[in-house]
Amino acid sequence: MSDSSVKKTLGRVVKRTEMPELSKPFSPMQLAKAITAKRTGMKLTLVDVSQALAISKPTLIKIEKGDVTVQLHNVLKVMEYLGLSFSLVSDDIAHSNDEVSDEQWY
Amino acid sequence: MSDSSVKKTLGRVVKRTEMPELSKPFSPMQLAKAITAKRTGMKLTLVDVSQALAISKPTLIKIEKGDVTVQLHNVLKVMEYLGLSFSLVSDDIAHSNDEVSDEQWY
DNA sequence: ATTTATGGTCAACTATAGTTTACTTATACA
């Protein structure tokens, strides 16, 4: 594994993967890597999170692999648990306010 | 509907719902409202998007209602089509004065 | 008043995400 370092705890072993650049455009892989980075950074195993959130390990692995054929519900649960969140970005050009206009604001 | 206005096109009718505040903390409802706002702002009907993305109308409606029991895949397809995107936010970088989201979706 | 287009719901069915259990692989440390 290239982008991972190894670290030892009291008796535990955790493979730490680095946090991706959050400034770069969103992608499912970026999300996946961020989740893994947060989890390992918090020294939690897949089973730890799996049991805490009542999500199966295979599903968690799907999420951390960037598989998008998972429930939004499960992704959000994991993100909230790990302290990750989304921010919405719209490609529009600064629409002023609620005035009904013929112009397209998007 | 309270937060919607009515506008007429050449022969078409469009209910425009307002874009939510993107600066506020993320929530599934915020996402749902942003999607509806973008779609109606672009003068697209549910069927328009439904057919363009090969997603059924009931599923689209679930998404626009803030239902999180939908595939991440489908949500991302809709967002990309409408020009919406995510930005990842991690709480490890001192978000001292951010308000905590009070709405629970789970 | 009738027609037309849209949003929204519902039921039955299909497709597939998710689960459980077990097994394998890999790493760290004694």
Added chain:
DNA sequence: TGTATAAGTAAACTATAGTTGACCATAAAT
């Protein structure tokens, strides 16, 4: 070495998301 812990995979099964098609309600045109 060998042992223990964690990551990852696979198969069979279950749960449920998603689809189709019909239907209703509303609003806006004619």
